[in-house]
Amino acid sequence: MTTQDAPVSSGLVLPRYRRDDVDAHPPLLSPGYKSTVARAPKHPLIYLPQRLTEVTGPLLGEGRVGALDHDLTRQHDGEPQGQRIIVHGRVRDGDGRPVPRTLVEIWQANAAGRYRDARDTWPAPLDPHFEGVGRALTDDQGRYRFITVQPGAYPWRNHDNAWRPAHIHFSLFGRAFTQRLVTQMYFPGDPLFFQDPIFNSVRDPKARDRMIARYDHAGTTPEWALAYEFDIVLRGRESTPFEDEDDHDDE
């Protein structure tokens, strides 16, 4: 067993994170999504055995989250336009263990489908009461909760008459560099999935379905907000490293 004051030149036993299955994530080169063509690397990724830098990661805590950061409907003097929704869920690892006290960052378009950004210039109204930015920390059980408005779909120029399905961007750190994830949450029954190359870049239909939130009637607040549940699973740890450590060879 390694102790805090032992010499560290060898015998270091590190946790290891499972590699994701090949189909879990979209291929970097997905030509239907045109921006990947000049941006996806041509060389295959080089396999990197996980070392200290990869199995640790920034534990960004309370100092990052203000009192109203989880409530995107109360960040301005007035309420934003649109359907009020609660978005909540659990962040867990691949073994079902909660990921506690981890930062969840979200951003989204407003109810009309427009982002608060100078470069987003399509003719849909900006909402003076909606920034579209949220932050929360998971609790000890890995739970998070946001209050926001249903984002609108919006056009983009990827292909003829291209529209992004409504979505909320999610960014997560987990507890290790290997767990870092940026994804998007989609809404059930969206009629725009069929023509969206970003959603469809995930080839395994089961993996794709994980990006669709569940409508949660029990989680609604009567006469106030609908609710969606969106659980997020980050990579799990290998279960063996602390048993087979004896000499060396952790590969």
Added chain:
Amino acid sequence: MSEQLGVMPAQTVGPYLHIGLRWPDGPYVVPEGTPGAFWIRGRVFDGTGTPVVDAMVESWQADPDGRFDHPDDPRGARPPALAGFRGFGRSETDGNGWYGLLTVKPGSLPEPDGGTEAPHLTLSVFGRGLLHRLVTRLYFPDEPAANAADPVLRSVDADRRGTLLARPAADGFEFDIHLQGDHETVFFAV
């Protein structure tokens, strides 16, 4: 044997990532005025040589003693001796594709098999057109002996190793990232 849960797939951050991911102190791995601090600056380029103006680079590194304030460092979590050291940096690229991080050099790291890793930063690159982040490492040009012994650098073909080496610059180091093209940066699967 408990059943594995399927992981959530990655998706692109899109062109408006700074709406949600901008922090005023993002680029500051250490506060301004920290002794020994320097800037790492660089540009992100696509396969046509065009600067990528809607990308974000995040960094993670050990402290100058080669330690992490993290429970999974088997030597024990240890708060850094250097005041204000966060270990983590985040910088969007600007209108010319430049990112910047203010940091200090990390220490060398012990390896499980007894070797040593040279001082390095690990970087994640996010952007429109990147469906998943790209992972690379930055090594320092003034550490030739440590770099020569580094197991990760040694695992990379000699003719591509240079893409992982920063260049000296007036106020620190420069490290360009080529997503594609003749000088494509080495990216890793972690």
